[in-house]
Structures are given as C-alpha cells and as structure tokens.
Amino acid sequence: MRLDDYNTLKEMLSEFRREVTEIEEELYSDTERIRDMDARLRVFTDAEPEDFKVFSPRKMEAVHREEIKRIRQEKSVCENRGRELKEKKEFLIKYIEKLEKILKCRKKDIIKGDEAERELQDTVIHDLDQLVHKIEQSSSQIVGNPVQAKQDFAVIGQSLKENVDKMRDTVWLI
Secondary structure (H helix, E strand, O other): OOHHHHHHHHHHHHHHHHHHHHHHHHHHHHHHHHHHHHHHHHHHHHOOOHHHHHHOOOOHHHHOHHHHHHHHHHHHHHHHHHHHHHHHHHHHHHHHHHHHHHHHHHHHHHHHHHHHHHHHHHHHHHHHHHHHHHHHHHHHHOOOOHHHHHHHHHHHHHHHHHHHHHHHHHHHHO
C-alpha cells in the first residue's frame, strides 16, 4: 500500500466518522421531536378529568381528531426515519472498525516500504554512478583493447540487470 492510498483511506475514515456524528445529531433531534409529539398527544387525551370523560357526550379525542391523526403520522415518520438512521449508523460503524484495523496494520508496512524505497534509491544511484564510470573507462579501451572493452560491457550489462531486478523486487514489496 502506498502512502497516497493510506492517506485516502484515512480521509474516508474521517468522512465516515463525520457522517456518524451527523446521524447521531439527527437521531437526537428526532428523539426530541417524538417526545414533544408524545407530550402533545397526552394533552389531548389527558386534558379532561376522568369524571368529565365518563359523563360528557363529546370526547376531546373526537374534537381534535385531525390534529391527533396528524401528530401520530408525523411521529410514525420520525420513528421510521430513526430506524433507517440507526441501520445506516451501524453500517458505517462496521466499516469504520474495518478501516481502523486496516490502517493500523498498514501504517507499519508503509513506513517499512518508504525506508526500503529510499534505500533502493540510494543503492541504485550509487550503482548507476559506478556503471557510468565503468562505461567511460571501457569506451576509452574500445580502440586499444577491444576484448577487454567487450568483457567490461558484459559486466556492465549484468550489473544493470541486477539493479533492475532489485528495483522490481522492491516495487512489488511496496
């Protein structure tokens, strides 16, 4: 995993956490609204004394039927929304836990990968400098000693292959 990927996952994690916080705020708001609606419903049902309810030809619930119906519908909508928000929150928390676990494990790998990459760069640059020097020496020998120059170029070719293999191995580890 590269550092860019690690940072992208960290951004996703913080976005998920922010979304969970927003959901919790919405749930709290909906809970308060439901309490308020319950209180208003109790006003309509408990406003009359028991004696009056028994002897009165009209009931408070009948007089305020439309208002009570509207409040109950609104309460039902809030309760359904609350259930959906709780499901979404649980879903996000599950992924937050997975991301935290991945990031915790991968942080160590990224640090090792960065160190290996820097070490590879230093080694390859040093080896390439040596190869450039050998090429310069061998090219000066082409006219005077072609057999030695040919052998030097074979050694240079082998060194280049080894450096390429080192780079491939390190890139695949990262």
